[in-house]
Amino acid sequence: MINVSAKDAVGLIELDRPERRNALDVEHCRGLVDAMTDLLAQEVRAVVVTGAGSSFCSGADFGEVYTDGFRDALYAALHAIHDAPLPVIAAVNGPAIGAGTQLAIACDLRVAAPGAVFGVPTARIGLAVDPWTVRRLAQVGGGGTARSLLLACDQIGAELAHARGLVDRLGEREDALALARELATLAPLTLAYNKLTLDRTELAEDDPALLAAFEGCWSSEDLREGRRARAEKRSPRFSGR
CATH class of the missing domain: 3.90.226.10 (2-enoyl-CoA Hydratase; Chain A, domain 1)
Known part of the structure; x- marks a missing residue:
């Protein structure tokens, strides 16, 4: 069971x-x-x-x-x-x-x-x-x-x-x-990217999955939320988007 x-x-x-x-x-x-x-x-x-x-x-x-x-x-x-x-x-x-x-x-x-x-x-x-x-x-x-x-x-x-x-x-x-x-309170896209990169046995600069995950973090709503939370001096509320 x-x-x-x-x-x-x-x-x-x-x-x-x-x-x-x-x-x-x-x-x-x-x-x-x-x-x-x-x-x-x-x-x-x-x-x-x-x-x-x-x-x-x-x-x-x-x-x-x-x-x-x-x-x-x-x-x-x-x-x-x-x-x-x-x-x-x-x-x-x-x-x-x-x-x-x-x-x-x-x-x-x-x-x-x-x-x-x-x-x-x-x-x-x-x-x-x-x-x-x-x-x-x-x-x-x-x-x-x-x-x-x-x-x-x-x-x-x-x-x-x-x-x-x-x-x-x-x-x-x-x-x-x-x-x-x-x-569970941390930025999900960043955690997913970090995990993906750590688990790669070999890293290639042109790896499409890594590039997509990396760019996804930098273009995410979570990045903007983290910036707002820092300016407002509060804990961020990440959505994974």
């Missing part, structure tokens, strides 16, 4: 499968795609992804990981989160192992509770994650962290993950929601 809700322009996606420690199967991977599609249709400004109970996501459900279609479903879910044109925060409330770490790094920011643990032990069972996951792990956590997780099959707790940059803040779900509410 996946619980989806929205309040104050912030969406919440909660994996709720405690009997399997929120492990991902095809059904729940597809549910993540549907959940993000639903929240984007509601025009939320930020999204928090978390798990019910004591686990964030224990990984892939081994009852399905070897079946046809699981990998496609998993990577569709990861990219639905990664490609969303708004900030997505992982509230890592407990172990995030294998596909759980993949889910966490697909998000833009990670807030980790004391019980959070990250690990990608594919070399222990003969599986492999795709090149995007390897590059993304190195991008957000650094090359040393990626090698530690992928080559040594280490597990990293919240404090060490925070020290290495894999985790952005330490805290509970409410801290992640508070961060999301703060991000």
Whole structure:
């Protein structure tokens, strides 16, 4: 089961499968795609992804990981989160192992509770994650962290993950929601442009998507609103236009 809700322009996606420690199967991977599609249709400004109970996501459900279609479903879910044109925060409330770490790094920011643990032990069972996951792990956590997780099959707790940059803040779900509410007040077009640029593995000056997003910020009503708010000494009210 996946619980989806929205309040104050912030969406919440909660994996709720405690009997399997929120492990991902095809059904729940597809549910993540549907959940993000639903929240984007509601025009939320930020999204928090978390798990019910004591686990964030224990990984892939081994009852399905070897079946046809699981990998496609998993990577569709990861990219639905990664490609969303708004900030997505992982509230890592407990172990995030294998596909759980993949889910966490697909998000833009990670807030980790004391019980959070990250690990990608594919070399222990003969599986492999795709090149995007390897590059993304190195991008957000650094090359040393990626090698530690992928080559040594280490597990990293919240404090060490925070020290290495894999985790952005330490805290509970409410801290992640508070961060999301703060991000929801910022200029949506600017955030979307910043995210698009940060996620490009290679930058080209003539990239049409980046150019359009960049020029869109400079010609937006939000830019004019920011200027008015500064002159009037008040908080801006951005519309995303």
